[in-house]
Amino acid sequence: xxxxxxxxxxxxSALRDAPVAPAIPRDYRRATALTGEQRLxxxxxxxxxxxxxVAVVPAAAAAVTVAQLLAGAxxxxxxxxxxxxxxxxxxxxxxxxxxxxVLVDSPARRLTVAQLDAVDxxxxxxxxxxxxxxxxxxxxxxxQGRRIISLVxxxxxxxxxxxxxxxxxxxxxxxxxxxxxxxWISGPSATSDIELERVEGVHGPRTLDVIVLS
Amino acid sequence: MRIALFAxxxxxxxxxxxxxxxxxxxxRLGHEVVFPAGQACCGQMHVNSGYFKExxxxxxxxxxxxxxxxxxxxxxxxxxxxxxxxxxxxxxxxRCGDTALEARAGVxxxxxxxxxxxxTDVLGVTNAAAQLGSHFPHTVTYHPSCHGxxxxxLGDRQRxxxxxxxxxxxxxxxxxxxxxxxxxxxSLKNADVSSAMLADKAAxxxxxxxxxxxxxxxxxxxxxxxxxxxxxxxVGTLHFAEIxxxxxxxxxxxxxxxxT
Amino acid sequence: MSGTFLxxxxxxxxxxNATEPFPTAAHRELGNAQLRANLGHATHTIRDxxxxxxxxxxxxxxxxxxxxxIKENVMARLPELLETFExxxxxxxxxxxxxxDAREANEIVTALIRATGETEVVKVKxxxxxxxxxxxxxxxxxxxxxxxxxxxxxxxxxxxxxxxILVPAIHKNRSQVRDIFLREMPGVDPALTNEPxxxxxxxxxxxxRKFLSAKVAVSGANFGLADTGTLAVVESxxxxxxxxxxxxxxxxxxxxxxxxxxxxxxxxxxxxxxxxSTGERMNPYTSLWTGVTPDDGPQNVHxxxxxxxxxxxxxxxxxxxxxHCIRCSACMNVCxxxxxxxxxxxxxxYPGPIGAILSPLLTGITxxxxxxxxxxxxLCGACFDACPVKINIPEILVHLRxxxxxxxxxxxxxxxxxxxxxxxxxxAFSSGKHLGLLEKGLPLGRxxxxxxxxxxxxxxxxxxxxxxxRDIPAPPSQSFRHWWAANRETKEQA
Numbered sequence: 027x028x029x030x031x032x033x034x035x036x037x038x039s040a041l042r043d044a045p046v047a048p049a050i051p052r053d054y055r056r057a058t059a060l061t062g063e064q065r066l067x068x069x070x071x072x073x074x075x076x077x078x079x080v081a082v083v084p085a086a087a088a089a090v091t092v093a094q095l096l097a098g099a100x101x102x103x104x105x106x107x108x109x110x111x112x113x114x115x116x117x118x119x120x121x122x123x124x125x126x127x128v129l130v131d132s133p134a135r136r137l138t139v140a141q142l143d144a145v146d147x148x149x150x151x152x153x154x155x156x157x158x159x160x161x162x163x164x165x166x167x168x169x170q171g172r173r174i175i176s177l178v179x180x181x182x183x184x185x186x187x188x189x190x191x192x193x194x195x196x197x198x199x200x201x202x203x204x205x206x207x208x209x210w211i212s213g214p215s216a217t218s219d220i221e222l223e224r225v226e227g228v229h230g231p232r233t234l235d236v237i238v239l240s
Numbered sequence: 241m242r243i244a245l246f247a248x249x250x251x252x253x254x255x256x257x258x259x260x261x262x263x264x265x266x267x268r269l270g271h272e273v274v275f276p277a278g279q280a281c282c283g284q285m286h287v288n289s290g291y292f293k294e295x296x297x298x299x300x301x302x303x304x305x306x307x308x309x310x311x312x313x314x315x316x317x318x319x320x321x322x323x324x325x326x327x328x329x330x331x332x333x334x335r336c337g338d339t340a341l342e343a344r345a346g347v348x349x350x351x352x353x354x355x356x357x358x359x360t361d362v363l364g365v366t367n368a369a370a371q372l373g374s375h376f377p378h379t380v381t382y383h384p385s386c387h388g389x390x391x392x393x394l395g396d397r398q399r400x401x402x403x404x405x406x407x408x409x410x411x412x413x414x415x416x417x418x419x420x421x422x423x424x425x426x427s428l429k430n431a432d433v434s435s436a437m438l439a440d441k442a443a444x445x446x447x448x449x450x451x452x453x454x455x456x457x458x459x460x461x462x463x464x465x466x467x468x469x470x471x472x473x474x475v476g477t478l479h480f481a482e483i484x485x486x487x488x489x490x491x492x493x494x495x496x497x498x499x500t
Numbered sequence: 501m502s503g504t505f506l507x508x509x510x511x512x513x514x515x516x517n518a519t520e521p522f523p524t525a526a527h528r529e530l531g532n533a534q535l536r537a538n539l540g541h542a543t544h545t546i547r548d549x550x551x552x553x554x555x556x557x558x559x560x561x562x563x564x565x566x567x568x569x570i571k572e573n574v575m576a577r578l579p580e581l582l583e584t585f586e587x588x589x590x591x592x593x594x595x596x597x598x599x600x601d602a603r604e605a606n607e608i609v610t611a612l613i614r615a616t617g618e619t620e621v622v623k624v625k626x627x628x629x630x631x632x633x634x635x636x637x638x639x640x641x642x643x644x645x646x647x648x649x650x651x652x653x654x655x656x657x658x659x660x661x662x663x664x665i666l667v668p669a670i671h672k673n674r675s676q677v678r679d680i681f682l683r684e685m686p687g688v689d690p691a692l693t694n695e696p697x698x699x700x701x702x703x704x705x706x707x708x709r710k711f712l713s714a715k716v717a718v719s720g721a722n723f724g725l726a727d728t729g730t731l732a733v734v735e736s737x738x739x740x741x742x743x744x745x746x747x748x749x750x751x752x753x754x755x756x757x758x759x760x761x762x763x764x765x766x767x768x769x770x771x772x773x774x775x776x777s778t779g780e781r782m783n784p785y786t787s788l789w790t791g792v793t794p795d796d797g798p799q800n801v802h803x804x805x806x807x808x809x810x811x812x813x814x815x816x817x818x819x820x821x822x823x824h825c826i827r828c829s830a831c832m833n834v835c836x837x838x839x840x841x842x843x844x845x846x847x848x849x850y851p852g853p854i855g856a857i858l859s860p861l862l863t864g865i866t867x868x869x870x871x872x873x874x875x876x877x878x879l880c881g882a883c884f885d886a887c888p889v890k891i892n893i894p895e896i897l898v899h900l901r902x903x904x905x906x907x908x909x910x911x912x913x914x915x916x917x918x919x920x921x922x923x924x925x926x927x928a929f930s931s932g933k934h935l936g937l938l939e940k941g942l943p944l945g946r947x948x949x950x951x952x953x954x955x956x957x958x959x960x961x962x963x964x965x966x967x968x969x970r971d972i973p974a975p976p977s978q979s980f981r982h983w984w985a986a987n988r989e990t991k992e993q994a
Contacts, residue, residue, distance in 0.1 A: 029598040033756065033807045037579050039507040040815035047576035050569045054562040054768070072781060133795065139712050139746065159774075159782035172796040173745045173787075177738065178712075196767040204728040204763040205592065207793045210770075210786035215738040218778045219651035219667055220674050220696040221538070222546045228650065228700045229707065230738020230785060247980050249929060253939050254973070256980035275984045281929035288879055290901025291922040293909075297930035305932065335902075390881035419836045423878025425918065430876060431965030432527045436840045437878070438969060466970030469954060 058193035065157040065191050066238065072160025076213030077226045078234040085239040088185060089115035092149060095183055095235050099126040099146035103175050106132035107168025108151060112185055131175050139178060147181035148231075153208075154198045155191045160213065162186065162236065163198060165206040173207055182211075182231040187239045241271045241363075244311035246302075246352065248321040249281035250458045251479075257493075258458055261485035262317045262355060268372055269363055278305035284324035287332060289425045296336045299329045303341060306348045313362065314352040317481045318457050319388025322354040327391060354388060355481055356397035356456060368484050369406035376486045377407035378494075380478075381450035383441070383464065385457040386419050398456045398480050405483055411448045415440070422463035438467040445475060452476040452494075454483055509816075512809020512862040514602030514632045518847025518869035522876045525845040526837075535842050538673045546833045549779025550886070556781070557771070566768045568890040571824035574759050575814060581726040581759045582805065588729025592791025594801045599753075601808050602632035608804050609634060609718065609751055610641050616749050616800075618643075618716045622707075624733060624743045625649035626720025627665055627827055628753045628806055631849045634718070645718065646710055648739035650703050657684040663843030665850065666777050666829035671842050674699065700737075707739065717743035717798070721754040722826070723769060724803075727762045730790040731803065734773060734783050744787045750798035755806050757814075757823040769826060772888035776828035809862030818899040819861045824889045825854050831883035831893060837876055846873060853883035857896045865904050874900035917962050932981070939979035949974030 027035070060068065066082065073080045083091050093115035096102060100123060104113065119125045129145060131137045142148075151169035152162045162184055164170045176182055192198050202208065215230030226232065243266055247259040263273045283298035302325065306314055316322050326349040333342035359365040368374035382402055388394040403410050421427065421437025441464060445453045452475055453468075455461050465477035478492065486492035518525070529535060554560050574581060586596045597612075599605035609629075613621060621638070623629065623645050635645045635656075647656045654669040655662050658680045662668030669677065674694040681688050681699065685706050692702055719740070723732040731752060733740045744750060760769060774783040792801050813823055832838040832852025843851030847869060848859035856873040865871045874897045877883075883893040908916075915923070928934050949955050953974035958967045966972075978986075 029600050029604060032600055033598055033805075033811065034579050034582070036510060036807065036811035037582075037756075037814060040509070040811050041576070041578070042507075042815075043817050045572070045576045045817070045820075047573045048569045050573060051562070051565050052768075054559040054566060054771075056767075076780075076784070136795075143712060156782075161782045166793065166796055173741070174797070177741050177745055195771055196764075199764055199767040202763075204725065204730050204788070205790045207790070207796055208786075208788040209741065210782070210788075212780070212782035212784050214784070215736070216784045217650050217696075217700050217737045218546075218780075219649070219654070219669060219737075220677055220699055222542045222549075222667060222670070222778075223696055224778070224780070225696040225700055227697060228704055228737035228739070229648075229711065229742055249935060252935070252980045253942065254975055256976050256978065256983055259980040260983070275981075275988070276932075277981070277985075278932040280932050280935040281925075283929060285925060286922055286929075288898055288901070289918065289922060290874075290898065290903075290905035291926075292902045292905070294922050294926040297926060301930045301932070386878070386880035386882075390885055417882075419878050419880035419882070421836070421878060423880070425962075426875065426878045427970075428962040428965050429918070430523050430526060430837075431968055432523065432530050433837050433840055433876075434878065435969040436530055437836050462973070463970060466966075466972055469971040469973075470956075470969055 055194050056196040058197060060193050062188060065193050066188065066240065068193070069155060069157035069160060069191055069238065072157065073213065073236055076160055078213050078236050080236045080238065082238045082240050085187070088112050088237065088239055091237050092116070092183060093119055096126055096147060097121060098123070101127040101129060101145045102147045102149060103129045103131055103137060103142060103145045103179060104149045105169060105171025105175060106130055108149060109169065112149065131171050137175065139174070142175060142178035145179050147183055148176050148179040149183045150176050152184050152186050152190060154201050155186050156195050156198045157191055157193050159195065162211045163202065164209045164211065165202060173209055176209065177230060180231055181233040181235070183235045183237065185237045185239060241313065242311045243271050243273050244306060244314040245273050245275050246279055246306065246314050246316040246321070247275070248316050248318045248458070250462065251317060254462065255458045255479065258317050258479040258481050261479070261481040262315070264485045265372055265481060274311055276305045282321040282324040283332070284320060284328060285424050287324065287328045292332055292335055295332050299332045299345065300341060303329065303344050303348050307344045313358060314348070315355055315358045316352065317355045317479060319354050319385050319392050319394060320457050320459065322352055323387040323391035325349050325352045354392055354394060354456070356394055356401055357392065359401060360397045365401065368401050368404040372484055373487045374484045375406040375488045376483045376492060378452065379409040379411060379450045380483065381411045381413040381445055381448040381453050382416070383413055383420060383453055383455045383460065384416055385455055385460045388456050389417065402454060402480055402483060408483070411450050413448055414444045420460050420464050422460050427463065438463060442467045442471055442473070446473055450475065452478050454478050454480045456480055509812035509864070510600070511812050511864040511866070512601060514808060515849045516631060516809070516859050516863045517867060518873060520847070521869055521872040522845060523872065525847065526841040529841045529845045535671050536840060538671055539839055539842050542667070542670050543833050543839045546779055550776060550830060550833065553775045553779055553781055563768055563771050564888055564890050567772050567888055568824065570760060570765050570768060571889050572821070573761060574757070575820055575823060577761070578756065578814070581761060582756060585724050585726040585729055585759055588727070589791050589803060592729060594729070594791035594803055597802060597804045599804050599806050605632045605753060605804050605806050605808065606634055606637040609753065610638060610643065612751050612802055613643055613716055616716050620644045620646065620714070621716045621718050622646050622648050622710055622714040622743050622747070624717065624719040624735065624740045625652050626753060627849060628720045628755050629718060630662060632753070632806070632808060634753070648707055648743060650700060650737060653703055654680055657681070661844060663851065664829060664832060665827050711742040711746060714747045716749045716751070717747040719743055719750065719752045721752050721758055722773070723766065724754055724759045725763045725766065726759050728790055730763060730788050732766065733787045736778065736784045738785055741785055741787055744789065745797050747798055749800040751802045751804065753804045753806055755810055757810050773826055773828055776830040776886070776888040812864060813861035816861060819857065819896050821891050822854065822857045822861050822896055824891050825858065826889060828888055830886040830888065834882040834886045836880060836882070837878065846876070853877060853893045854891070857893055857900060860900055865900065865907055871904045874904065917960060921962065936981050939981060942975040942979060943977055945975040946977060
């Protein structure tokens with residue numbers, strides 16, 4: 027008998043008493059009770075609480091904000107599908123060595139781990155954000171790219187639009203495609219492993235900048 | 241109301257004054273108290289130690305003593321014994337295949353109340369000084385026992401009753417929700433861990449500066465008092481029933497609390 | 501292993517057995533003042549954090565109710581859900597393996613690593629691989645496993661054992677961690693301080709090159725979602741993302757009980773788990789993957805589904821719900837026994853209240869050592885209140901004590917002191933007459949107590965244990981029963 031068949035037979039035997047699968051009471055909150063403005067305020071509060079940097083700016087100011095954040099960077103990586111408008115002000119950077127080199131990760135030209143390790147930052151979009159927990163979810167769509175590009179660089183600049191912000195997790199789950207590879211991000215890399223006190227900055231990006239386009 | 245007193249074995253044998261205080265409070269409120277003579281013990285020591293077979297006759301005895309129609313409710317001055325009556329008796333009957341006993345145990349369990357539950361929820365006591373004449377001019381801290389707190393969800397009932405006693409100064413016990421380490425035979429089988437828990441509980445109690453520690457379970461108070469006494473502390477323990485029964489005319493005897 | 505399946509539970513093997521009775525181990529650990537101080541500090545920190553984030557949610561109890569029902573559902577529908585999961589994971593290019601026990605799981609993982617030609621693997625913290633002793637097995641096969649979770653790294657560098665399921669180095673304070681790093685970490689800055697942020701940075705530097713060059717990773721899984729074939733790993737540091745993203749080969753070991761029926765069910769568990777474990781609204785990173793994603797992450801993706809006693813636990817109708825555990829560690833963080841003894845006293849990979857039920861359920865109550873675990877609790881109930889999936893741990897502890905007493909009954913041994921005490925108490929407590937008769941002897945106890953009205957020493961191992969640290973007051977001269985008979989019943993009859 028294969029291990030598979032053996033284990034399934036053991037389970038069948040263990041369940042000889044035929045336990046009933048109960049109905050699942052889903053009385054928890056599954057929809058937002060907040061206005062858009064309240065959600066935004068909550069998201070900012072929760073992100074900052076976990077030491078992310080947050081900027082709330084009009085959509086038209088996206089490029090300028092990105093450029094301000096990346097002043098001084100010598101190179102950055104972006105996924106191929108990131109709207110080019112987000113990067114349009116980088117060329118205007120003149121101080122600190124001028125505009126950073128922009129490496130584009132695309133199916134035609136995949137960046138190596140070494141290349142990613144050498145860049146200063148990654149700029150991505152996101153799939154959805156949860157205000158109650160301060161969570162940003164990436165799902166590998168073209169404007170977010172492969173998982174590796176938002177992992178290896180030490181700084182992650184992430185742009186969100188207000189229509190992507192929900193209040194509670196069940197709302198986000200309903201919007202996600204389960205089969206896409208997902209990374210849920212709540213603040214920069216952190217650990218609570220020493221005396222159960224949270225400190226930021228371990229293996230993942232140690233700086234997380236979130237730009238919310240209102 | 242006709243109220244059947246379940247004294248519990250430890251109060252019956254070691255702290256009869258707690259039972260007498262319970263009777264006094266209920267009679268002061270104008271109720272009649274009866275004492276079913278067949279009663280002995282709830283059996284939780286057997287159950288919690290895994291001796292289910294040995295628990296069965298104990299459970300059966302309790303059900304037989306209390307399964308009668310000539311009282312309205314039963315009351316015990318103990319959270320953990322009431323929790324056993326309400327939560328364990330049917331389980332023991334079921335495990336031993338006695339469905340008739342299981343049904344009777346359910347009836348008894350439903351009629352049984354812990355003292356603060358009965359006073360608060362059924363008899364409407366909200367102010368001990370006003371309604372019971374309770375007077376106890378001492379500094380008291382209060383330990384909420386685990387089974388009352390977590391199995392019966394007594395919440396603040398005992399504490400609130402104590403807080404409304406005339407003359408009392410009730411001081412907060414740090415880490416009050418932490419177990420004192422008694423746990424029945426746990427204190428025998430794992431005496432070292434139990435002692436470590438007791439040491440912290442006793443230190444917290446002593447730190448309050450209270451003259452005594454009150455609570456709703458004689459077993460925990462026996463444990464806590466035993467630890468305080470061994471440490472040479474003069475802080476005593478006293479069941480909340482005795483504090484409620486205490487009046488200006490007939491004050492509780494402090495010797496009872498180990499305070500000589 | 502043959503297929504001679506007779507319906508008897510098959511128990512688990514590996515790091516699940518205590519090696520000495522709990523009271524013996526507890527006695528030793530209680531003597532370690534530094535350990536007591538470290539644990540007291542850490543458990544109090546996490547208790548406060550957990551309470552704060554749990555009280556933020558108006559629907560916490562609704563979430564617990566949903567979580568409990570979902571897990572009950574999983575157990576009732578386990579065969580169907582496992583097959584669905586396997587079909588979905590396989591359809592997306594993943595490969596599923598099944599392991600009856602620790603040995604079989606270790607062999608499967610070893611063979612998969614061998615097939616890659618690598619002799620080093622990076623690991624994400626995983627209870628399942630701890631349980632089966634994978635690292636030790638790999639070492640014996642010439643394969644080096646590098647733990648990448650900070651606490652696991654501390655324990656591995658110190659050649660110590662984990663003492664907590666979430667924070668395996670909870671028994672070490674920051675200065676001890678610094679000393680371990682200074683002693684064991686090649687190339688570490690000799691000026692390293694004990695600030696947690698500096699220690700985390702040292703771990704980053706130490707592991708960075710390993711991550712960037714690793715070809716094979718081994719992980720556990722927090723959840724397997726049956727309806728989509730998706731796996732989830734919940735973490736904080738990013739070491740999980742590194743392991744799950746960079747290598748070419750990913751081997752995940754997951755207990756068969758870790759399934760959830762649907763992707764949607766994550767909406768419950770990803771609210772329950774982070775708040776219960778690290779006391780955060782959400783953990784920094786969660787990774788989800790479904791088989792292989794072309795061009796993104798490992799292209800050679802394996803899953804080992806592990807029984808190792810889980811079917812035996814499932815066969816125990818009263819103990820079954822221990823398998824609902826999502827390894828959050830809230831129960832041990834609130835446990836007054838764990839707080840004082842630490843995790844090593846439990847012997848098994850799974851310490852604390854959940855370990856005291858899970859370990860003996862997985863292994864069977866076959867040894868004196870594991871049989872001692874269900875007694876390692878005062879039944880205070882704090883664990884049940886804290887459990888996000890409402891496992892009634894005290895009830896299962898009592899159930900397993902019953903299993904232990906019954907199995908010793910069958911073994912026909914000389915009755916223990918406890919057996920005799922229980923037999924005697926049965927006589928006393930099964931009749932009001934018996935108890936009344938015994939209570940006539942109370943004045944004798946007063947005599948024994950003497951002038952100071954205290955009993956300070958009792959004979960015997962059990963009762964003697966009580967009087968080690970506690971006095972017993974002198975009993976009253978008359979029980980309530982006798983007082984009542986003398987003062988009330990006669991009055992009524994008169």
